[in-house]
Amino acid sequence: MKDLKLGIQMGYWSRGPREEMVELAQEAEKLGYDALFTAETWGSDVFTPLAWIGAHTSRIRLGTGIAQLSARAPTACAMAAITLDHLSGGRVILGLGVSGPQVVEGWYGGPFGKPLSRTREYVHIVRQAIRREGPVSNPDGEHYPLPYTGDGSWGLGKPLKTMVHPLRNDMPIFLGAEGPKNVTMAAEIADGWLPLYYSPYRQEVYADQIKDAKPGFEIMQSVNINITDDIEKGLIPIKQNLALYIGGMGAKSKNFHTDLMARMGFEAEAHRIQDLFLEGKRNEAIAAVPSQFADEISLVGPIDRVKDRLEAWRDCPITSLMVGAGSKAQLQQVADLVLG
Numbered sequence: 356m357k358d359l360k361l362g363i364q365m366g367y368w369s370r371g372p373r374e375e376m377v378e379l380a381q382e383a384e385k386l387g388y389d390a391l392f393t394a395e396t397w398g399s400d401v402f403t404p405l406a407w408i409g410a411h412t413s414r415i416r417l418g419t420g421i422a423q424l425s426a427r428a429p430t431a432c433a434m435a436a437i438t439l440d441h442l443s444g445g446r447v448i449l450g451l452g453v454s455g456p457q458v459v460e461g462w463y464g465g466p467f468g469k470p471l472s473r474t475r476e477y478v479h480i481v482r483q484a485i486r487r488e489g490p491v492s493n494p495d496g497e498h499y500p501l502p503y504t505g506d507g508s509w510g511l512g513k514p515l516k517t518m519v520h521p522l523r524n525d526m527p528i529f530l531g532a533e534g535p536k537n538v539t540m541a542a543e544i545a546d547g548w549l550p551l552y553y554s555p556y557r558q559e560v561y562a563d564q565i566k567d568a569k570p571g572f573e574i575m576q577s578v579n580i581n582i583t584d585d586i587e588k589g590l591i592p593i594k595q596n597l598a599l600y601i602g603g604m605g606a607k608s609k610n611f612h613t614d615l616m617a618r619m620g621f622e623a624e625a626h627r628i629q630d631l632f633l634e635g636k637r638n639e640a641i642a643a644v645p646s647q648f649a650d651e652i653s654l655v656g657p658i659d660r661v662k663d664r665l666e667a668w669r670d671c672p673i674t675s676l677m678v679g680a681g682s683k684a685q686l687q688q689v690a691d692l693v694l695g
Contacts, residue, residue, distance in 0.1 A: 357669055361693050362390040362677035363686070364420065364577050365408075368399035379680045380408045384415040386690040389675060390448060390575070392420030392549075397462040400426070402435045409443035417443055418575075420549055420677075421452035421531035425463040429477045429499055430491060433484035437521045445522050450549050451477065452531030455605055471536055473498045478528060478544050486524045490514030529573070533615045538564040547573035551600075552615055554651040555671035560619055565672060575675040578668070579653040580689050582661060587646065589655040594644040601625055602632020602640045621648050661692065 363383045365376065373379075380391055391408060395401040401419040409417050417439065422432055432451070440447040453459070453474055456467035476498050483491045492514040493501040502512030529547035532538045541548045542565045553561070553576045565574070579596075583589040600612040607629065616625035624645050631640035654661045654668075668676065678689050 357674075359665075359669055359673070359693055360389040360675040361387070361690060362392060362418070362575055362675050363388050363680050364677045365391060365393045365404065365680050367394040367396050367401075368404075372399070372404070373680075376404065376680075377408060377411045379683065379686065380412055380415065382683045382686050383680070384412050386686055387694050388415060388686070388690070390416040390418050390677075392418040392448075392450065392575075392677060394420050395423060395426065396454075397458060402439060405447075406439055406442060409439065409446065413444070415446070416448055417446045418448035418529070419450045420575075421450040421454075421529075423454040423458065423463075424451060424473060424477050425454065425459045425465050429480035430484055430501070432477075433481045434517065434519075436481070436526060437485065437517065437519055440526055441519070441522050448527050448529055448547070449481070450529040450531060450547075451481075452549070455611060456609065457605065469498070471540060474530065474537070475540060475544060478530075481528065484517055485521050485526050487517055487521055490516045527573075529575070533611045535561075535564055535618075542566075542568035542572065546571070547575065550574065550576050551612065552619065552652050553671075553673060554619060554648075555667040555673065556651050557619055558671050561672075573674045574672055575677050576668075576673045577677045577679075579655070580661065580676075580678055580692070581653070581655045582658050582688060582692075583655065584657055586650070586656045586660075590646055590649045590653070591641075593649040593653050593655070594641050594646075597644045597649060598628055598632055598637065598640040601628045601644075602637075607633055616648065619648070621645060624648070658692075665693065 383391060393401050393404045401422045405417045436447055436449045453470040459465055459467040476496050480491060480493055480499055491501055493499055502514060527546040529549050530541035530545045531549040532541045533551050538561055579593050581589040601616055604612055610629060613625045613629050628640050628643045631643055654664055676693060
């Protein structure tokens with residue numbers, strides 16, 4: 356059985372920042388948590404909170420989980436990552452992902468098409484910038500041609516090399532990925548993978564996609580850990596989140612989260628959740644989430660049950676468990692459970 360690392364997922368803001376954000380980050384660092392991640396959708400950005408947290412911590416790694424490709428040109432993303440890596444003393448994990456068509460086309464005003472080739476091209480450019488081995492160039496790029504020579508071009512662009520010398524030329528890049536082809540690509544071109552849902556009891560779902568990952572490849576999985584005597588009650592927050600993502604974070608015609616749940620063996624249930632949610636029947640959608648599915652992707656129940664089920668996570672490819680930033684007491688409880 357391998358040792359698992361712990362991470363903390365701060366997520367994205369709702370109305371505004373949490374007052375205890377820095378305090379929780381400092382507590383996690385003190386308890387031995389390895390990494391802290393933030394997120395972005397169409398509100399708070401992913402980099403700025405990490406800069407603030409990084410200024411008040413010294414060891415914990417700082418991850419973007421994930422930086423949306425459409426939010427920044429790849430060179431702009433590299434600039435932000437290089438800058439933050441300097442300011443934090445080399446602690447950045449650059450997590451990237453395409454997001455979904457609703458956000459890309461509705462918020463960023465760009466096409467979602469060809470997410471696989473777009474991701475590959477984006478990572479290629481970011482790697483060039485971070486390595487600083489020469490001017491960044493991608494003249495034949497379908498999505499991010501550098502220098503740009505298309506419509507409206509003045510023809511004056513030339514390949515450039517970042518003025519700032521990166522603190523690390525091998526800054527780790529992770530990909531947030533769900534689809535089989537996307538996960539296969541993550542294992543090929545990235546240093547780590549940020550899954551959405553993963554069940555240690557259904558390792559075959561992604562076994563072929565990650566079998567050729569290079570040594571040291573990290574897989575950081577967000578897991579809800581809830582110590583409680585009432586398992587069904589403890590699963591309710593997980594079911595609420597699943598209903599939102601499977602039912603509402605996408606369209607009827609295309610929802611990557613619904614597709615993933617179907618591939619994990621719950622196809623009929625996934626489509627029923629989606630139908631109920633889109634009909635405005637949110638409570639019924641939550642009730643339709645199978646307890647088995649919610650239970651497999653989390654650690655819920657009495658302490659002895661959670662300890663027993665934790666062994667399944669130690670015996671699967673996951674390298675780190677990422678937990679929500681609830682309270683200091685919860686961070687301590689999880690650290691005692693996982694790190695000993």
